[in-house]
Amino acid sequence: MTAQAKSKGAHIWQLDPGQHYVEPSWCSERLFEAEPFAGTVLDPCAGFGRIPLAARAAGLTAYAGDIVDRGCAGGLDYEVDFLSFNVRHDNVVCNPPFTLIREIVDHALVLATRKVATIVPTRRLNAAGQWLTETPLYRIWLLTPRPSMPPGSYLQAGYKARGGTADFCWLVWLQGFDGEPTTRWLHRDGG
Numbered sequence: 015m016t017a018q019a020k021s022k023g024a025h026i027w028q029l030d031p032g033q034h035y036v037e038p039s040w041c042s043e044r045l046f047e048a049e050p051f052a053g054t055v056l057d058p059c060a061g062f063g064r065i066p067l068a069a070r071a072a073g074l075t076a077y078a079g080d081i082v083d084r085g086c087a088g089g090l091d092y093e094v095d096f097l098s099f100n101v102r103h104d105n106v107v108c109n110p111p112f113t114l115i116r117e118i119v120d121h122a123l124v125l126a127t128r129k130v131a132t133i134v135p136t137r138r139l140n141a142a143g144q145w146l147t148e149t150p151l152y153r154i155w156l157l158t159p160r161p162s163m164p165p166g167s168y169l170q171a172g173y174k175a176r177g178g179t180a181d182f183c184w185l186v187w188l189q190g191f192d193g194e195p196t197t198r199w200l201h202r203d204g205g
Contacts, residue, residue: 037109037133037182038161039064044200045107045131045155045184046072053104053128058096059118063087065107077103097121107131112138116145119187123149129188133157136181152188154197156181161202 042065051074057065060078063086069076079092079099092099097117106122110132122130129152136156139146161182184200 037064038202039068040202041133041157041161041182041184041200042068042107043071044157044202044204046074047204048155048198048200049129049131049153049184049186051105051107051129055105055107056101056103056125057108058092058099058106058122059108059110060084060086060090061109065109069107099125101125102127104128105130109133116142119149119185123187123189126187127189129186131184131186133182133184136183139183146185150187150189150191151185151195152191153184153186154195155184155186155200156197157183158199158201 046068051069051072053074055066055069055074055076056079057063057069057076058079060066060080061084063078066076066078067087077091078086078088079094079096080086080090081093081095083090083093092101097114099121102125104127106126107130108118108122110118112135115132115134115138119130119132122132139154160180162179
């Protein structure tokens with residue numbers, strides 16, 4: 015069954031069984047413009063491949079992985095459940111299934127030698143406070159305007175993403191960092 019938008023004109027998406035939600039390309043393009051990364055980048059939740067494409071456009075070597083091939087641009091380098099994956103990379107950058115954020119980040123922090131970055135609903139930060147204080151959380155990038163993140167099936171059916179109603183941010187962890195994270199803004203149009 016294809017995920018559909020709920021009525022009322024709001025663009026609130028029903029739960030996608032595969033938890034495949036697609037961020038606009040600008041979200042990762044702006045991250046790679048504003049946040050310095052060095053070395054390889056692995057996206058273990060690559061979906062359509064928007065994060066690896068943005069990393070490559072920024073001059074980085076990027077690898078794409080996912081539990082299933084969802085039509086990743088450029089193809090998948092790894093078709094595997096990331097939580098059982100054991101190949102190290104310099105950086106892990108992804109849009110994880112939101113019910114597995116903590117598990118994905120904890121595992122990424124084991125595998126990444128430099129940075130981990132995940133896009134998450136901002137409303138999740140308060141509930142994750144205790145866990146986040148125990149990690150090397152380095153930076154929070156608030157995204158503006160609100161990105162619309164529909165299920166991949168919605169986009170594959172030919173519909174366009176628009177009218178985001180939820181706030182999202184990038185959380186960036188830096189190995190060895192011990193301090194208070196900084197908060198900054200990433201605007202779709204730069205600046």
